[in-house]
Amino acid sequence: MSLSVAGTQAPASARRGSASIMDIGIVDTTFRDGSQSLWASGIHTGIMEAVAEDMDRAGFDVIEVPVIGVYFKKFVRDLKEDPWEMARMLARKMPNTVKSCMAGAIIHPFEPPPPQSIIELFYSRVAEIGALNRAQMTCNTYGQIKGTFSWTIPLFKRLGLQIALALSYTISPRHSDEYYAQKTREILPFKPDVIYLKDQGGLLTLDRVRTLLPVILKHAGGVPVELHSHCTTGLADLVYMEALKLGVRTLHTGVPPLANGSAQPSVFSVTRNAKLLGFGSRIRESILRPASERLSAIALKERLPIGAPLEYDYGQYVHQVPGGVISNLRHQLAELRILHRLDEVLEESVQVRKDFGYPIMITPHSQFVVTQSAINVATGERYKHVIDELILFALGAYGEDSGYTWMDQNLKDRLLATGRAKELRARKRREVSLKDVRDTLGGPGVTDEELLLRYIMKGEDEIALMRAAGPPKRYFSSTTPLLTLIKELDKHRQVRHVHIQRGGDSLTLRNQSPS
The missing domain is CATH 1.10.472.90 (Conserved carboxylase domain)
Known part of the structure; x- marks a missing residue:
């Protein structure tokens, strides 16, 4: 069967919206923080694959992806899926959007720091695959500024990664405005591409953001400032709108069902409310809505939680x-x-x-x-x-x-x-060479990816169980129905053509085989 395909598309300006100096940027958190917050990082490769191409075309500035050691361990141990194949899939399906993840001098936050050679190899491999373009690093939690930043940031810059340094927000007697002003000044010598205020507990209120953000913006030296919050207290959407008024131009959001709840605000509500304040965005809702519906259908089928707005919870404070x-x-x-x-x-x-x-x-x-x-x-x-x-x-x-x-x-x-x-x-930490690690975990015949997996999983047993589980489950993507239609046409030679139209886009399939 041979097919000719004729299609028309709406003009690019109608599909994306024209650029504006008032456009806000959106960092999508669906695959990483959204999944971590609502599904205990249980998003399968096939679930991401089902919407990845649409996410890539949806107009996000950045998309977070689960491609560091702690997520690799989750994929192998619990999801029984190969994280390297997951990383390759994301690189292949989302070639046009910056892909980001938390990064640093650790593989797993609850284990001793690995040899520097392992960190260098791991991030070199993830970057080479094309699964990571931006490194997000918290700078005020365990002495990073005076410690590991001296070699991790130069490493990430050599790999061509953007550097996004996060100031983690909290409430305590010692975390004052002057504390955050000082930390902002201390990270400027590292020349970050972005600074962002990371409100991991969803603790920011309107009053607090009005005093804190101006302090950070004042001392940021012109470096763009982003805001990342959670909906845990029910205030994040309000805080985001106030941040726009104060001068922040990039916000972190999620796509339902991996938005709201204890995750980030929904991209749909944020862009809608921002529009009422006079801000545009590059988000293509016509593409993103069906992707959100697909994710929600998968969540219902797999009995996964669906994020919903939460009531105000003072207990969080x-x-x-x-x-x-x-x-x-x-x-x-x-x-x-x-x-x-x-x-x-x-x-x-x-x-x-x-x-x-x-x-x-x-x-x-x-x-x-x-x-x-x-x-x-x-x-x-x-x-x-x-x-x-x-x-x-x-x-x-x-x-x-x-x-x-x-x-x-x-x-x-x-x-x-x-x-x-x-x-x-x-205990004395001894710096171990990559050769020593390789000799311990299989010798020179082991590939870099296999070596890193064995290091992360402390051996081969769980890797063998992961591989024995077979390939990951796949779900319908936006292209799957079309491929199915083409296959069905081949079975019905009497059908000569099919015309499909949605909004300003149309597609005609013609069956040119003899009837």
């Missing part, structure tokens, strides 16, 4: 646990059959955070605080058992930003006097 951590905490407590004690754990986290000097409730500190809180609740005694990470915290392993100098002195003295603290203090 008390415990400050971010949305993604709450999602994972629910999942973990349910597995332990103690989900009914969630409120107790969140209440306990308030005291634990205060005792440890008000660390910013972001990965990894939020997980440390929540884990210790869960242990305290489960054992019925505060600090009867203390996780190694918080002993390291007391030792200053996470830098001054962590808050260890503000710790309760009695608790610090108690932890540092333990035998475990002495063991951890005595």
